[in-house]
Amino acid sequence: MKIGVVCYPTFGGSGVVATELSRAIAKRGHEIHLFSYAPPARLDPFLDGVRLHEVEVSSYPLFKYPPYDLALSSRLAETVEEEDLDLVHVHYAIPHTVAALLVKTILHPRPLPVITTLHGTDITIVGQDPSYARVTRYALNNSDAITSVSDYLREETRRTFGVERTIEVIPNFVDTERFKPAERAGVRRCFAKGGERVLMHASNFRPVKRADLVVEAFARVAQDHPATLVMVGDGPERARCEARASELGVKERTRFLGSQADMEHLLPAADVYLLPSEYESFGLSALEAMACGVVPVVTNAGGLPEVVDDEQNGLLIDEAELGEMGARISALLADAERLAGMREAARQTAETRFGRDAIVDRYEALYESVLTPA
Numbered sequence: 001m002k003i004g005v006v007c008y009p010t011f012g013g014s015g016v017v018a019t020e021l022s023r024a025i026a027k028r029g030h031e032i033h034l035f036s037y038a039p040p041a042r043l044d045p046f047l048d049g050v051r052l053h054e055v056e057v058s059s060y061p062l063f064k065y066p067p068y069d070l071a072l073s074s075r076l077a078e079t080v081e082e083e084d085l086d087l088v089h090v091h092y093a094i095p096h097t098v099a100a101l102l103v104k105t106i107l108h109p110r111p112l113p114v115i116t117t118l119h120g121t122d123i124t125i126v127g128q129d130p131s132y133a134r135v136t137r138y139a140l141n142n143s144d145a146i147t148s149v150s151d152y153l154r155e156e157t158r159r160t161f162g163v164e165r166t167i168e169v170i171p172n173f174v175d176t177e178r179f180k181p182a183e184r185a186g187v188r189r190c191f192a193k194g195g196e197r198v199l200m201h202a203s204n205f206r207p208v209k210r211a212d213l214v215v216e217a218f219a220r221v222a223q224d225h226p227a228t229l230v231m232v233g234d235g236p237e238r239a240r241c242e243a244r245a246s247e248l249g250v251k252e253r254t255r256f257l258g259s260q261a262d263m264e265h266l267l268p269a270a271d272v273y274l275l276p277s278e279y280e281s282f283g284l285s286a287l288e289a290m291a292c293g294v295v296p297v298v299t300n301a302g303g304l305p306e307v308v309d310d311e312q313n314g315l316l317i318d319e320a321e322l323g324e325m326g327a328r329i330s331a332l333l334a335d336a337e338r339l340a341g342m343r344e345a346a347r348q349t350a351e352t353r354f355g356r357d358a359i360v361d362r363y364e365a366l367y368e369s370v371l372t373p374a
Contacts, residue, residue: 005035006076009038094136118148123281174287179350207237274297274325300318
């Protein structure tokens, strides 16, 4: 098959999943044409079978805002014809699905199945904005197939937009050959030269991620254990988190690394991974941590309970108990046997429930089904 994949190039879940899926599908012998306005963060430029088509947006005095959706549609239409693509798989409904549906109309009667994968904020935030709600509903109702990354997101989509059609839940996956426990002594030396415990958080530092709660929980842990906090990523809340670390007296024990593409090299250094988001549609970063044998500590919200089982492979923190998150982590770190058991269970969950091959099989079957409809 020749497949067009449309995604954002960011470090967030949708861009990561689209890139990782493209990598996996290409290794199965399919030809992938990836469309984005910049090279995705996880894209290997030397990967056979994946070609990047960067979308350039012309700026004219007439345009207050450059029309990315139209530039994407034009580039996509040209490539579909020139390369004879079989289908288009878009990640994130706005504006990607709408752009793909426009291409489908432009090329009619040539068939062009459009698959939409919903990742979260395209439904929970952007899609519900009055400026985009009607267009999002149109995109959902006119895609040839829709997938969501969790049961939570599927039900949220149905509730918000009244969608009655089939939405197939295909969870995110992790490459457990890349994300795996490493020889901890080597990677930990960068952050814990004195044998400290390592806590880690990675995000885009938007308010919904509540990264300030990570700093507060760490300050509580640091009362009981020699520890280091590693904060990965960048965004609007980073400065506030740095200020909070100073206020709580843990700035010297906190490392802010900025955005990092090679998380598989960082995650194995951690003992615990913190993700106290208001909600996550899935929580891919927590899953990648689990694959590395790191215990996730996450909020009991959104799709996170579909990934983390409380007191088995991680800790689920109820909203009312977020103030106790640091104390629960501290107790866990004090119990070496319990910590080791959770690490092993976290890795096993990643391998058995969210391993790459089984989930890529489902996407491949979906591609075949839209090309040969009943």
